[in-house]
Amino acid sequence: MTAMPLLRAERVTLGYGGRAVVHEVSLDVTEGGVGLIGESGSGKTTLARAFLGLLTPMSGNIWYGNQTLKKADLRAFRRDVQPVFQAESLDPRMRVGASVAEALPRAERHRVPELLGQVGLDPELAGRRPHQLSGGQRQRVVIARALAVSPRLLILDEPTSALDVTVQARVLDLLAGLGTERLLITHNLAVVRRLCRTSHVMFAGRLVESGPTADLLARPAHPYTRALRDAVPRLGGAPPRARGRAEAAPAGSGCPFRPRCPLAVAACESAPEPRELDGRRVACHRAEDVLAAAVGEVS
C-alpha cells in the first residue's frame, strides 16, 4: 500500500503520571480496517486515546497525514477522525435526535432523520431518550452521531461487546457496509476477522505481532497470538485451551510475555526486536518455531 496512511503512530510511548504503559509503538492506520487486539490492561485503549488526540505522547509522534497532531489543524482532524464508544456514552436526559443534532453543524440539523436512516433506525425514534431504546439501537445512535460530520475514519472501542449476539451481528453488518475507514479496538477475535484486513496484537503495552488478520489467526507467529486464538471457544470444539499461564507478573526486562510463555528460553531474557517474518512483523525470538508448529496444526 503506497497511499499515505490517514493516521500513523511513530515510536509512541504513552503513560499516565510519568509511568509508561505503552512502549515505542509504531503503527499505520491503513485501508480495509485495522484491528488492535489485546486483553485488559494491554494498552490498546490508551493507544486509541492518543490516536484521538486525547492523550499526548511522552515520546514519539502521532502523524495525521503529513503533520504531527501537535501541529495539525484540530478542526479538520476532529471532522476526519471520530470516536465510537460504547452506547453508555449517550446523555441519558437528551432525546436521541437532539444528541445526533448536537454533532451536526447548525445549518445541517435537518439531516437527523437521514443519519438515523443511514444506521438503520426508524427516524421516528428521534424523540426517544436512550433508556427507551434497546442496547443495539443505542449503539446505532452513537454511530449516527459519529457519522454526522462525514468522517474518513472511525475509531471504535469495543463497539459491540455489550450487545447480544443477534444484535451484534446486525451492528457488524452495518459497520462493514459503511464505507468509512475504521480502527477497531477489541478483545474479540471474531470481530476483527469480520471487519479488519490488518491486525496488531498488543501485550503489556507492546506490539507483539502485526500483519494480515487472516494470516495472524490462521498461523500465528507469536506465542501470545496463538494463546489468544486457542483460548477462544469454538462451537462444538474442544474446550478452550489455556496455553501457558493466563496470569503472571510481567517481566521486569526482556520479553514481556516470557513469564507466561510455554516456549520461553534463556534468549528471552533479552527483549526481542520486532522483525519481518512470513508477511508479518513479530517481536519474538522463537517466532519460527511458533510458525512451524502452526503449519503442523493445519496439515
Next chain:
Amino acid sequence: MIEVRDLRVRYGGRLAAHVPELDVAAGECVAIVGESGSGKSTTLLSLLGLLPDADVSGNVRVCGVDVLSASPRELRAVRGARAALVIQSPQAALSPATRLGVLMRRALRLHGRDAGERVMAEAVESVLLDPAILRRRPHEVSGGQAQRFAIALAIALGAEVILADEPTSALDVTVQAEVVGVLRRLREERGLALLLVSHDLALVSTIADRVLVMRDGEVVESGPAGRVLAEPSHPYTRELLEALP
C-alpha cells in the same frame, strides 16, 4: 442436585420465566442460554430463593430441599454452603477493605465449618491459586483471580452444586480458558454439579452436557448440548447460532 418442575416466576402478573423441567445431577453441567431479557438469570436466582419481590410457583428442589416452601433457616443452610452462587463480577460483591483470607474465614465460621489455614489453603489451591492470595484485598487481584477465589470459597464451604451466572463474561479469553478449566476439573474430581447461565453458545458447546435455550421467558428448545447446537430444531436457536461472528 437440582430438580425443577413447572417453575413460573412472575413480576406483578407478568410471566418473566417459565421452565417446565430442569434437572442437574452430580458431576453434570447444564447450561441455560439466551439473550438479554430471556429469563435465564431470573430462573437461576429463583432456584436459590433470591427473588423476594417475585411470585415464584412450581416444584424446586436443590440438594434435596424444597426451596419454595423452606424456612429462611433451611434455605440459608443450602444457599451459600451446599449450593453456591457465582456471579459475573465477584469483586463488586466482596468488601474492598477486607483481605480475602478474612472474608473466607468469616464465611466458613458463619456456616459452622472448619476455618483452619490448611482448609483455606487447600480450597485456594484447588482452583490453581497461590495461597498467598489470601493476604490480598479484592482490588489487589485480577478479575480472573477474583472469580477463581469465588469458586474456591464455594469449594471451602462444601458446595455440591454451583449456580454460575455469566461467570466468565467479564474476563479476557485467556483468563476465561483458565476459569473454565478449573470448573471442568472440579466436576471430574469432586463430582460438582454445575448450572451455568451464559449468552456464549460457543463456550457452552465446549463444557455443557445439556442445554436449555430461553427466549422471552420460555424454554424454546432443550436437550443434549451436542444435538441442540449441531442440529437445532427451533428457528430461534438457529438464529442464535447463525449470529455467531
